[in-house]
Amino acid sequence: xxxxxxxxxxxxxxxxxxxxxxxxxxxxxxxxxxxxxxxxxxxxxxxxxxxxxxxxxxxxxxxxxxxxxxxxxxxxxxxxxxxxxxxxxxxxxxxxxxxxxxxxxxxxxxxxxxxxxxxxxxxxxxxxxxxxxxxxxxxxxxxxxxxxxxxxxxxxxxxxxxxxxxxxxxxxxxxxxxxxxxxxxxxxxxxxxxxxxxxx
Amino acid sequence: xxxxxxxxxxxxxxxxxxxxxxxxxxxxxxxxxxxxxxxxxxxxxxxxxxxxxxxxxxxxxxxxxxxxxxxxxxxxxxxxxxxxxxxxxxxxxxxxxxxxxxxxxxxxxxxxxxxxxxxxxxxxxxxxxxxxxxxxxxxxxxxxxxxxxxxxxxxxxxxxxxxxxxxxxxxxxxxxxxxxxxxxxxxxxxxxxxxxxxxx
DNA sequence: TAGGCAAGTGGAACCAGGTTCCGCTAACCA
DNA sequence: TGGTTAGCGGAACCTGGTTCCACTTGCCTA
Numbered sequence: 341x342x343x344x345x346x347x348x349x350x351x352x353x354x355x356x357x358x359x360x361x362x363x364x365x366x367x368x369x370x371x372x373x374x375x376x377x378x379x380x381x382x383x384x385x386x387x388x389x390x391x392x393x394x395x396x397x398x399x400x401x402x403x404x405x406x407x408x409x410x411x412x413x414x415x416x417x418x419x420x421x422x423x424x425x426x427x428x429x430x431x432x433x434x435x436x437x438x439x440x441x442x443x444x445x446x447x448x449x450x451x452x453x454x455x456x457x458x459x460x461x462x463x464x465x466x467x468x469x470x471x472x473x474x475x476x477x478x479x480x481x482x483x484x485x486x487x488x489x490x491x492x493x494x495x496x497x498x499x500x501x502x503x504x505x506x507x508x509x510x511x512x513x514x515x516x517x518x519x520x521x522x523x524x525x526x527x528x529x530x531x532x533x534x535x536x537x538x539x540x
Numbered sequence: 541x542x543x544x545x546x547x548x549x550x551x552x553x554x555x556x557x558x559x560x561x562x563x564x565x566x567x568x569x570x571x572x573x574x575x576x577x578x579x580x581x582x583x584x585x586x587x588x589x590x591x592x593x594x595x596x597x598x599x600x601x602x603x604x605x606x607x608x609x610x611x612x613x614x615x616x617x618x619x620x621x622x623x624x625x626x627x628x629x630x631x632x633x634x635x636x637x638x639x640x641x642x643x644x645x646x647x648x649x650x651x652x653x654x655x656x657x658x659x660x661x662x663x664x665x666x667x668x669x670x671x672x673x674x675x676x677x678x679x680x681x682x683x684x685x686x687x688x689x690x691x692x693x694x695x696x697x698x699x700x701x702x703x704x705x706x707x708x709x710x711x712x713x714x715x716x717x718x719x720x721x722x723x724x725x726x727x728x729x730x731x732x733x734x735x736x737x738x739x740x
Numbered sequence: 741t742a743g744g745c746a747a748g749t750g751g752a753a754c755c756a757g758g759t760t761c762c763g764c765t766a767a768c769c770a
Numbered sequence: 771t772g773g774t775t776a777g778c779g780g781a782a783c784c785t786g787g788t789t790c791c792a793c794t795t796g797c798c799t800a
Contacts, residue, residue, distance in 0.1 A: 355747085355748090356747060356748065356795085356796055356797075357796065357797090358747095358748070358749085358795075358796065359747075359748060359749090359796095362748085362749085382785085382786055382787085383786075383787065383788085384786075384787090387750090387751095392749075392750075393749060393750030393751050394750080394751070394787090394788085395748090395749060395750055395751070395788095395789085395790080395791095396748080396749055396750070398787095398788070398789080399747095399748070399749080404787090456659075456660075456661075459656075459711050459712055460656075461656075461712070464787085496722075497722065497726070498717065500717045500718065501717065501718055501719060501722065501723060504712060504715075504717075504718050504723075505709055505718075505723040505726070508708045508709050508711050508712065508723075509705055509708050509709065511659050511708050511711065512659055512661070512704060512708065515704075517698065517700045517701065517704075518700065518701055518704050518705075519701060522696070522697065522701065523701060523704075523705040523708075523727065525730070526697070526705070526727050526730035526731055527723065527726050527727050527730055528730070529729075529730035530725070530726035530727055530728070530729035530730030530731075530732075531726055531730075555776085555777090556766090556767055556768075556776060556777065557767070557768090558766080558767065558776095558777070558778085559767095559776075559777060559778090562777085562778085582756085582757060582758085583757075583758065583759085584757075584758090587779090587780095592778075592779075593778060593779030593780050594758090594759080594779080594780070595759095595760085595761085595762095595777090595778065595779055595780070596777080596778055596779070598758095598759070598760080599776095599777070599778080604758090664758085
């Protein structure tokens with residue numbers, strides 16, 4: 341494996357001090373802007389909040405997706421890491437899957453506009469989509485495989501499909517008449533094999 | 541019931557001939573543009589196709605939603621009218637509901653970008669959302685009530701929620717790895733009561 | 741400690757798409 | 771046939787994303 345950026349090592353720590361400071365400021369500004377105005381908040385607003393020019397944002401985060409990923413990386417990682425843990429702790433793989441999906445849903449519904457952005461076909465969000473898939477797809481696939489192996493779920497549903505479906509259902513959470521969690525619950529229930537055909 | 545626009549009656553047919561012609565041209569141009577470029581196609585493109593100025597579009601269809609509604613009105617009406625028919629023809633209310641939802645899904649997945657527009661929180665699509673709800677919510681509610689009365693589905697799911705959930709799941713149909721129909725199937729399956737608690 | 745220089749910055753300028761506005765055109769009526 | 775005015779076209783404006791480059795400043799070396 342090749343290191344991407346050189347670790348905190350001898351040969352010059354790379355970025356200038358002010359640049360590092362700005363990056364941190366920007367992350368904080370973006371995070372707070374996302375909370376109040378959603379992930380679609382205009383770039384200029386974030387720049388203003390951070391007290392920098394728009395050029396500075398683009399230098400650090402060439403696309404909006406990069407900024408979103410940077411802001412939410414920790415939480416995505418935590419979700420990814422929870423997968424194996426849940427599988428070990430839960431009574432059945434299907435239960436683990438259901439609990440894991442709950443984590444995912446919690447994450448999405450609390451980030452105003454994130455679910456929308458994730459499914460948007462806008463090219464600006466390409467990298468966001470890719471990152472989520474990269475990180476969460478294997479986890480989801482693992483849980484799904486385990487449940488399938490246990491004969492608990494109907495076959496033929498892919499991890500991609502499930503993630504995407506769940507993501508889709510989270511769009512519009514916030515609307516009072518729409519309970520995204522309940523819809524996801526229905527989806528996960530539908531995933532379950534109705535009658536066990538052959539315990540073998 | 542009050543007529544919306546005055547039928548083809550005596551007292552002045554209202555609009556000028558060229559205006560009526562333009563409206564028809566615009567509808568045709570928009571329909572074809574929607575097919576090739578999705579419902580998000582730039583207003584200017586539609587105007588060019590129709591050979592009119594953008595002002596003319598706004599005169600006839602003040603918001604994009606008005607245009608979309610006008611283009612798809614027939615199909616939405618057909619879907620709405622199919623509800624009662626299906627209920628009468630199907631073996632069980634749940635079967636009718638499933639078939640009706642299939643119609644709805646067929647409609648959405650064949651209209652590139654429509655599902656996205658429907659769920660968008662963009663104010664421009666307010667009227668679109670409202671129209672769909674207006675027309676389809678009562679139909680869905682009727683089917684849902686019938687299924688609930690037959691004890692076939694789990695209680696507590698509202699028609700609004702179901703419509704919205706199904707609409708959401710249709711976002712991104714077109715993506716080869718995502719089968720919206722299958723996801724909706726799962727959702728509808730999850731809606732089904734697993735074991736009938738009390739036949740009563 | 742000063743000087744040089746490239747990394748980094750700010751924000752004006754540009755682009756795209758939606759929306760408004762108004763002078764002109766041409767249907768329709770008397 | 772001429773007057774009135776609905777309706778038209780499209781330039782202009784607005785918002786928000788993106789690029790670019792002259793200027794600033796941190797850092798390194800002499």
